[in-house]
Amino acid sequence: MKEIQFTDWPQDSIRYPFNLPVFQGLPNIRFERPVTFFVGENGSGKSTLLEAIAKCAGFNAEGGSRYNVFSTANTESSLDDHIRLSxxxxxxxxFFLRAESFFNFASYIDTLERECPTGYTAYGGKSLHQQSHGESFLSLFTHRFRGRGKALYLLDEPEAALSPARQLALLRVIWEHEQSGQAQFIIATHSPILLGYPNGQIFNFDTSPLSHIRYEETEHYFITKQFLLNRQGMLRELFESEE
Known part of the structure; x- marks a missing residue:
């Protein structure tokens, strides 16, 4: 995918997500690298835009690929009606990984396995529910993210179930796919580890409109660095601020 174009944007809308500052005055978003990150505070629009991209690409809004058809709740926005993918x-x-609905996806895969046994070949050889949360995520990344031809991987907060070591393992998976020249990743994350991926494009959702940001300029990097360098001082300031 090269670009997102915003079309027929509701004027003076007070409805979410059209009222979000990040989208105001934004005609398009261009993807210039194979790996792109969305960063910003909760509620800034990262996951909403990622979901809209997934729907426009034909993926299940709750997670999975275009061939995974299940639904447990109709919570998605109508943003996909107002964007066009180039x-x-x-x-x-x-694949669209949505951390908050991954449990539902795992249950759906169990249903498919009962109907047509495959030995869970695409998920590490056993039910995702029989693996820890982190193991199931990593099984998905290492076994499901395969195949010939170009692929688009949309990951919404994949760090939610991953230890720091397994976040590094995910970086290796992303790198291997990038080397093949056959994959594009768009990742919404709060992880300073994932954001450190070399030569990744980072979009800042805390500005109006959306803008590029360098890794070292992200709040995730700055706060984590300050905490590691001066943990006692930051905790003292945090706990004593109300006295």
């Missing part, structure tokens, strides 16, 4: 060429293969 492809060169169009990609129909890939």
């Amino acid at each position: 492809w060169l060429p169009k990609v129909t293969r890939g």
Whole structure:
């Protein structure tokens, strides 16, 4: 995917997500690198835009690929009706990982396995529910993210179940796919480890409109660095501020 174009944008809308500052005056978003990160505070629009991209790409809004058809709750926004994806060429293969609904996806895969046993070959050889949360995520990344042809991988807060060591393992998975020249990743994250991926494009959702930001300029990097360098001082200031 090369670009997102915003079309037929509701004027003076007070409805979410059209009222979010990040989208105001934003005609398009261009993706210039194989790996892109969305960063920003909770509620800034990262996950909402990622979900809209997933729906436009034909993926299940609750997670999975275009072939995973299940729904447990209709919570998605209508943002996908107001964006257009520009492809060169169009990609129909890939996966949308949505951490908050991953349990539902795992249950759906169990249902498919009962109907047509495959030995969970795409998920490490056993039910995702029979693995720890972190193990199931990593099984998905290492076994499901395969195949020939170009693929689009959309990851919404993948660090939610991953230890720091396994976040590094995910970086290795992303790097291997990038070396093949066949994959594009768009990742919404709060993890300073994932954001440290070399040559990744980072979009800051805390500005109006959306803007690029360097890794060292992100709040995630700055706060984590300050905490590691001066943990006692930061904790003292935090706990004593109300006295």
